[in-house]
Every structure is written in C-alpha cells, then in structure tokens.
Amino acid sequence: MILITGAGGSVGRSLLRGLHERGIASRAFVKNADQGRVALSDGATEIVVGDVRSRDDIVAAADGVTRIYHANPTSIVREVFIAEYIVEAARKHGVEHVVYHSVIHPDIAEMFHHQEKGRVETVFEDSGIPSTFLRASHFMQNYLDFWEFVRGGALPYPTSPNSVMGVVDAEDVGEVSARILAAPVEKHAGGVYDLSTQELTRHEMASEWSAVLGHKVSAVKFSPNVVTNPLWSVASLGALVGTTLRNNPVAAPLQIVRGARQSSNAKGVRNWPRESQDCYVRMMQYYDKNGLPAGDLTVLPELLGRPATSYREFARREARRRGHATAD
Template identity: 70%
Template sequence: MILVTGAGGGMGRALVRDLHGRGVDVRAFVKNEHQATTARRDGATDAVIGDIRSSGDLTAAVAGVERIFHANPTSVVREVTIAEALVAAAQENGVGHIVYHSVIHPDIAEMFHHQEKGRVEDVLRESAVPTTVLRPSHFMQNYLDFWEFLRGGTLPYPTSPDSVMGVVDSEDVSEVGGRILTSPVAEHAGRTYDLSTQELTRHEMATIWGDVLGHGVSAVRLPPDVVKNPLRGVGTAGVVLVKSLRANAVHAPVQVLRGLVQSSNAKGVRSWPEESRDCYVAMMNYYDRNGLPAGDMTVLPALLGRPATSYREFAVREATRRGSPVTSSSR
C-alpha cells in the first residue's frame, strides 16, 4: 500500500491515477468527503480524511503503508512540523521509502514557500527513512486556471509576460513519482531530482496557445497582489476585453465573463490563511521581477525513458481534452 498525501490536488490526483494504472494499492490522504469520493474514482483503494497539520491524522493515515508520496497542500506554507510528524509515523510503522514533492530552487531567499521546502528536505534526509526528493519547476497546468480567457484570446497571469519561467507538465512528474515508488528503494533512495522541461516567457506560451487554438492569444500582466485584492485587477480587465475582441470578436464577451468567474478564486485562494496568501503574493512578485530558471533539463527525460512533454504537446492535449478544436498543424 502506498500513501499519497495531498491526493485532492492536481498533482496528487494524477499520481493516484498513475499508481492505479500500475496495479498498486493506494491510500489517498484528503481533507474532505468530496475529495475522498474523487480519489476513489481516480482509483484509490482507500481514502482517509484528515488535517495534514494533525500528527494524529497523519499517524492514522500511515498505519499499514509501505511507502509514502508526500505533497503538501499549497495553502499550508509551514511544513516542517508536518514533515517531522510524518517521519515519526513512518518510523513507527516501518515505512520503507518517502518520496517528497519539493520545488525547484528551494534556496531562493525571497520566497518563504521555497525555503520551507528546503527545510523539509533536511528533515527527511536526516531521518532514518530512505528518501527521494523531487524538485519540479513551475507547472504548465497553472495557466489552465485561465482556460476561458485563453479561448477568448488572452493569457492573463499575475507576473510579467517577459519573465522567463522553467516549466514542467505535472503529469510527467506524476509518472516519475509512480516509477520511483514502484522501483526497488535502493535505486532512488538518497537522490534529489530536478524535474524541468523547458524555459518560456508567457509571450511564448501565448504564441503556442494561439497556434493550437487557431486564433491570436496575447499575454497580459495582472498585478501580483490581485489574489489578495481583486480590485487591483479592474484596470486590466479592460485590456483583456480589448485584446480578446481583436482575437475572437464573436465569442470574446462571453468567454471573458466566464473567465472572470472561473479565475476569481483559482485554487481556492480566497479561503487560504492570510499568511499563505501573503506567501503566494511574494512568490508572484518574485516571478514578476526575476522569473524562475529551470533546473537540469536532462534529468526528467532520463527518468521517464522518453522525451518530456513539451509545452506545445501539453497545449494540444489539454485543448483536446476540453473539446476545443485544435489546428491540424499543431497535431
């Protein structure tokens, strides 16, 4: 049995599906009954509802499992005590391997979220439990929160479109997680892996989406603090509408309206604790000024045994999944 924490998130769900496809029994640790139902539908053998900040809930979830994939929810930024409780439960139950979902460049001082994951890496390495650390880049999926805007002709995001971002497909990351969790422990124990595919500005991402969808797509900068103060995005809404009308005049008004509704509480950020929202804004401010370099881009293909999914391949796949026509030249 493999325990997947954070199994209600996009990354966790993809891993549950991957492990189910490998014929492995999976226990999903989730925060409510809705996520539990979804996890079982994804293929989880068992679903445990609890608060990841509760050592008692973690201990109950770990009982009887052989390996753990630990992905902390984005809304919970203080991770060290959680990791310590997880290690204690793993040692008590004889868990043979922990795979930790960290982040690329955990040493960046300006982002508490990144540095906290570095501290968790230290906790895990210093434990007696064999550990593997995955350091993924910025997920390609993050921009799907703005899907309706994309259909309308814009790609808004709370960072500069000129910032260069290292990106990776979270489904590639979940496949790597599945491969590692079903391999002999000694093959990956003690290893830290960068998981990066390519570097792109959001202008370049928008161009790819335009090629795939068959109409112009323009990257638009939202103020990084719009997640805390939606009124900061009012001025940008006019820019989005104008660019959308130029790209897709017939459908733009409806899609912009749908986009505003869809993205108004992306990732449930409005319900996050104040500290978590502050950390998210700090992260967006850093990306706005500096971007986020990719890690070693040779690692992911080697772990997958195939080329990593490119941003264009990702865009074609996601548009197809959503029933959107895809230009023949992009296939």
C-alpha cells in the same frame, strides 16, 4: 500500500492513476469526501479523510503502509511540522521510503516557501528514513485556471510576460513519482531530482496556444495584489477585456463572462490564511522580476524513459480534453 498526501492535486491524481495501472495499492489522504470520490475514480484503493496539519490524522493514515508520497498543500506555507509528523508516523509503522514533492531551487532566499521546502528536505534527510526529493518546476497546468480567457484570446498571469519560466507538465511529475514508488527502494533512496522540461516566457506560451487554438492568444499581466485587494481586479479585467475583444471578437463576450467567473478565486487563494496570501504575492513579485530558471533538463526524460511533454503537446492535450478542436 502507498500513502499519498496531496491526492487531490494534479500530480496526486496522476500518481494515483499511475499506481493503479501498475497494480499497486494506494491510500489517498484527502481533505473531504468530494476529493475522496475523485481519488477513488482515479484508482485509489482506499481513502482517508483528514487534516494534514493533524499529527493524529497523519499517524493513523500511515498505519499499514510501506511507502509515503508527500505533497504539501499550496495554501500551507509553514510545513516543517507536517514533515516531522510524517517522520514520526513512518518510524512508528516501519515505512521504508518517503518521496517528497519539493520545488526547483529551494535555496532562493527571496521566496519563503522555496526555503521552507529546503528545510523539509533536511527533516527527511536527518530522519534516517530512505527519502527521495522531486524538485519540480513551475507547472504548465497553472495557466488552466484561466482557460476561458485563453479560449477568448488572452493568457493572463500576475507576472511579466517577459519573465523566463522553467516549466513542467504535472502529469509527467505524477508518472515519475509512480515509477519511483514502484521501484526498489535502493534505486532512488537519496535521490534529488530536478523535474523541468523547458524554459519559456509567457509571450512564447501564448504563441503555443495560438498555434493550437487557431486564433491569436496574447499574454496579459495583472497585479498579484488582486488576491488581497479586490480593487485591483477592475484594472486587470479591463486589460483582459480589451485583449479578448481584439483577438477573438466573436467569442469575446461569452469568454469574458466565463473567464471572470472561473478565475475570480483561482485555487481558492482568497480563502487562504493571510500569511499564505502574502507569500503568494511575494512569490509572484519575484517571478515578475527574476523569472524562475529550469533545473537540469536531462533528468526528467531519463526518469520517464521518453521525452518530457513539451508545452505544445500539453496545450494540444488540454484543449482537446475541453472539447476544443485544435488547429495544429
């Protein structure tokens, strides 16, 4: 039995499907019953509803499991104490392997949450429990929060369209995680793996969407301050409206309305604690100036046993999933 925290996220859901396909029992740790129903549909053997910040919930959830996959919720930026609970639970129940979903370049001093994940890696290293760290790049899926705008011809994000971002498909990360958890412990114990596919600016991402959707898609920047100050939304929406009207005038009115509704609280950011919101703003400000380089691009294909999913392949797949005919 494998315990999966973060089972409601893109990686967690993909991981559950991968374990189910391999006939491996999984216990999904979720925050509510709705997530639990989704986890069961993804192939989870069992679900546990709890709070990942609760020592008692973590220890109870680990009872009877042999391995743990841990992905911390994005809304919780201080996570060392959670790692300490997982170590305690693992020792109590004889867990033989912990796989931790970390981040690419955890040594970037300007971003607290990157450094925090580096500190979590140290907690697991010092525990003596065989551990594996998956250092994932920026997810391709992050832009699907703005899908309706993309359909309308605009690819918005709170960073410069010229910033170079290393990206990876979350479903590839889920598949790699399933492969590692299904393998003998000694094969990956102590492994630290960069999970990156390619580097792109958002202008280049928009070009990929243009080719897939068959109409022009342009990158648009809006301020990350919309998270903490809704007044910034007015100027951001204006830029999105203008771009959509130019690129796809027939569909623009409907897509503008749908896009504004869909992205008004992407990932529930406006419900996060203020510290988490501030951390998000600082992260976007860093990306705006510096981008986020990819890690070693040779690692992911080797772990997958196939080429990693390209951004074009990702865009084509997600468009078709949403019922949109593709042009390429």
